[in-house]
Amino acid sequence: MAGSYRLPDSRGRFGAYGGRYVPETLMEPLIELEEAYTRLRGDRTFREELEALLRDYAGRPTPLYFAERLTEKLGGAKIYLKREDLAFTGAHKINNALGQALLAKRMGKTRLVAETGAGQHGVATATVAARMGFRCAIYMGAEDMARQAVNVYRMRLLGAEVRRVDSGSKTLKDAINEALRDWATNVRDTHYLLGSAVGPHPYPMIVRDFQSVIGREIRAQILEKEGRLPDLVVACVGGGSNAIGTFYPFIEDRGVKLVGVEAGGEGLETGRHAASLAGGSPGILHGMYSYVMQDEHGQIKTTHSISAGLDYPGVGPEHAFLKESGRAEYVAVGDREALEAFLTLTRLEGIMPALEPAHAIAYVMEVAPTMRRDDIIVLTLSGRGDKDLDIVSQSIGGLF
Amino acid sequence: MSNISDLFRDSLASGRAALIGYLTAGDPGLDQTRMYAEALVEGGVDVLELGVPFSDPVADGVTIQASAQRALTSRTKLPDVLRLSSIIKKSLEAPVVILSYLNPIYRMGFRRFFEEASSSGVDGVVVPDLPVEESADFREEARRAGVDTIFLASPTTSDSRLDQILRASQGFVYLVSLLGVTGVRRELSPEASRLLERVRARRERPYLAVGFGVSSPEHVAALVKGGAEGVIVGSALVKIVEQNLSNPSKCSEQLQSFAAKLKEATKL
Numbered sequence: 001m002a003g004s005y006r007l008p009d010s011r012g013r014f015g016a017y018g019g020r021y022v023p024e025t026l027m028e029p030l031i032e033l034e035e036a037y038t039r040l041r042g043d044r045t046f047r048e049e050l051e052a053l054l055r056d057y058a059g060r061p062t063p064l065y066f067a068e069r070l071t072e073k074l075g076g077a078k079i080y081l082k083r084e085d086l087a088f089t090g091a092h093k094i095n096n097a098l099g100q101a102l103l104a105k106r107m108g109k110t111r112l113v114a115e116t117g118a119g120q121h122g123v124a125t126a127t128v129a130a131r132m133g134f135r136c137a138i139y140m141g142a143e144d145m146a147r148q149a150v151n152v153y154r155m156r157l158l159g160a161e162v163r164r165v166d167s168g169s170k171t172l173k174d175a176i177n178e179a180l181r182d183w184a185t186n187v188r189d190t191h192y193l194l195g196s197a198v199g200p201h202p203y204p205m206i207v208r209d210f211q212s213v214i215g216r217e218i219r220a221q222i223l224e225k226e227g228r229l230p231d232l233v234v235a236c237v238g239g240g241s242n243a244i245g246t247f248y249p250f251i252e253d254r255g256v257k258l259v260g261v262e263a264g265g266e267g268l269e270t271g272r273h274a275a276s277l278a279g280g281s282p283g284i285l286h287g288m289y290s291y292v293m294q295d296e297h298g299q300i301k302t303t304h305s306i307s308a309g310l311d312y313p314g315v316g317p318e319h320a321f322l323k324e325s326g327r328a329e330y331v332a333v334g335d336r337e338a339l340e341a342f343l344t345l346t347r348l349e350g351i352m353p354a355l356e357p358a359h360a361i362a363y364v365m366e367v368a369p370t371m372r373r374d375d376i377i378v379l380t381l382s383g384r385g386d387k388d389l390d391i392v393s394q395s396i397g398g399l400f
Numbered sequence: 401m402s403n404i405s406d407l408f409r410d411s412l413a414s415g416r417a418a419l420i421g422y423l424t425a426g427d428p429g430l431d432q433t434r435m436y437a438e439a440l441v442e443g444g445v446d447v448l449e450l451g452v453p454f455s456d457p458v459a460d461g462v463t464i465q466a467s468a469q470r471a472l473t474s475r476t477k478l479p480d481v482l483r484l485s486s487i488i489k490k491s492l493e494a495p496v497v498i499l500s501y502l503n504p505i506y507r508m509g510f511r512r513f514f515e516e517a518s519s520s521g522v523d524g525v526v527v528p529d530l531p532v533e534e535s536a537d538f539r540e541e542a543r544r545a546g547v548d549t550i551f552l553a554s555p556t557t558s559d560s561r562l563d564q565i566l567r568a569s570q571g572f573v574y575l576v577s578l579l580g581v582t583g584v585r586r587e588l589s590p591e592a593s594r595l596l597e598r599v600r601a602r603r604e605r606p607y608l609a610v611g612f613g614v615s616s617p618e619h620v621a622a623l624v625k626g627g628a629e630g631v632i633v634g635s636a637l638v639k640i641v642e643q644n645l646s647n648p649s650k651c652s653e654q655l656q657s658f659a660a661k662l663k664e665a666t667k668l
Contacts, residue, residue, distance in 0.1 A: 011533075019534055020531060020533065020534060021502055021529045021530060021531070021534060022458075022529055022531065023458060023459040023528050023529060023552070023554075023576075024528075024531060024551075024552040024553060024554040024556075024557060024565075024576060025554040025555070025556050025576060025579060025580070026556075027531050027533075027554075027556070027557070027561065028556045028557060028558055028561070029556065167465055167469075168455060168456065173456065174456075177456055177457075177458050180458045181458060181459075181461070181580070181581045184459075184579060184580050184581060185579055185580035185581065186579070187556060187579055188579070283503050283506060283507060284501075284502045284503045284506055284529070285456060285503065286456075286458075287529070292503075294503065294507065296507070297477040297478055297479075297504055297507060297508075298454075298478070298503040298504035298505070298506060298507030298508070299454065299455045299472065299477075299503075299504070300455040300456050300503070
């Protein structure tokens with residue numbers, strides 16, 4: 001399929017998935033956004049401005065780090081970590097936030113709204129709002145505000161208004177609902193800076209494109225270090241933005257296996273998880289047709305994950321397509337395994353990962369020993385773990 | 401012509417705009433919703449709009465969100481709402497419109513949904529998160545079953561998309577009076593009259609009704625004066641339900657008298 005992957009199509013579809021299922025008030029703003037993006041992505045000044053910000057402000061390229069001690073300990077494939085935890089503000093979210101904020105500026109918008117789960121996207125959005133002079137409101141579920149209190153404070157210091165969401169499950173899903181409602185109300189001056197590769201077209205495409213800098217850098221860096229492409233590329237999947245940004249530049253390289261790791265929570269069989277692809281079914285949520293966690297009557301289910309950033313009952317439509325086409329594989333890792341992986345990486349490499357990529361690390365710890373020593377794994381370490389120390393200490397604090 | 405457009409025609413011929421009243425089915429229980437529907441019709445509501453509760457109602461403000469939550473707590477599902485429609489239809493002549501977000505309908509299957517809706521006496525369906533561009537299969541099944549598809553147009557809708565929406569809407573087109581979500585408002589949005597004028601200027605169009613934020617007899621009178629052929633009142637009715645959760649008979653009385661006041665304001 002070399003050179004043949006051209007999705008989404010003109011209707012915003014990745015195969016059957018994607019599309020645009022939103023209240024009428026948001027239709028024209030989405031069309032306007034799509035047109036602006038289509039015009040600007042080929043615009044040289046826009047690209048140069050974004051590249052300069054990514055380099056000088058966000059600290060890109062982020063390193064591709066050979067995790068020597070983790071590799072030795074597991075005794076199998078060589079493991080490289082793509083250090084998005086070293087990107088400015090501590091996670092990959094800044095890549096998309098900068099891109100969309102520049103876009104919003106060119107569209108003449110003066111205000112940004114965003115949802116946040118773990119708080120990383122909220123912090124990234126509040127940061128670019130400060131940098132570019134936007135007013136900014138961040139919606140965050142009450143439960144997430146409690147478990148990610150440090151990020152709430154960071155957003156407020158940056159001048160953003162953090163709005164508490166008490167509806168539904170009080171997590172990321174409900175924060176997206178509120179952000180959509182805000183956008184519909186303030187659509188003339190506001191850009192909705194959606195943080196994951198979910199939602200109505202064109203968001204899954206825009207977020208993927210802005211996050212693809214991760215995969216493009218991995219490609220160049222691994223070719224330089226190893227002279228060949230990796231055998232396995234792994235990333236965690238909540239909505240799926242760091243994963244799609246990691247996978248996209250490798251989609252046409254059939255020799256590169258792509259694995260997305262979802263949050264298995266307390267186990268798929270318990271129903272208390274957030275693995276939409278592994279444990280959900282096709283449906284419509286937040287403007288997209290994709291895999292969602294729902295009951296037999298189409299009500300969206302409450303999810304559970306120790307990681308706020310993965311605690312979401314839907315997934316980006318391109319992941320649904322990659323799953324069905326067989327190009328990528330999706331697995332689930334539970335809370336406990338993620339915590340163990342968190343501790344392993346911290347003790348072996350001195351790198352404290354966020355709980356989201358800790359899920360991906362747990363998967364790599366499982367498969368690396370089964371692979372050959374000259375095989376290569378690249379794992380996107382999507383963010384750093386500082387924000388999760390409270391949760392970690394509550395969960396494993398008893399060990400010390 | 402459908403029951404809904406007949407109703408609009410007759411109502412306008414008798415010098416009134418059509419009054420459409422919304423209740424979330426199952427808030428706080430299906431028996432109450434049946435009682436309240438009767439009270440609304442008794443008070444003068446012409447078309448009953450029954451909401452299917454959904455976990456993620458992105459087009460709704462806090463009042464209807466809370467109402468949906470109560471209905472979900474009482475375990476109201478889409479098949480229950482269809483059953484409620486068939487029960488209501490046995491005693492009332494008012495056309496029934498179902499309002500549902502897309503996922504519950506998708507999950508049931510479009511064909512099965514429209515067949516069951518049709519046999520339950522449902523006259524029309526409104527899906528607030530289904531734009532006309534994504535609606536081909538949906539409309540095909542609605543046509544087979546003889547159920548009206550009612551689409552929404554909003555102040556942000558462009559002229560070219562407005563034409564598509566007007567062509568796809570049967571019974572009436574649902575004009576969103578404001579930028580934002582449903583909910584009680586003190587003032588009518590100035591967007592409402594601009595949208596009304598735009599739609600009235602179209603030669604070929606279905607009847608038009610205005611909803612979102614329509615909260616008082618004064619709002620109704622102003623919209624009718626501005627050319628609305630129908631008005632949709634939702635959150636203001638749901639608020640009455642919310643304020644009388646433990647007293648259904650008082651709730652019925654209040655709904656009926658409020659509906660009568662709204663009806664009074666529909667005079668052309």
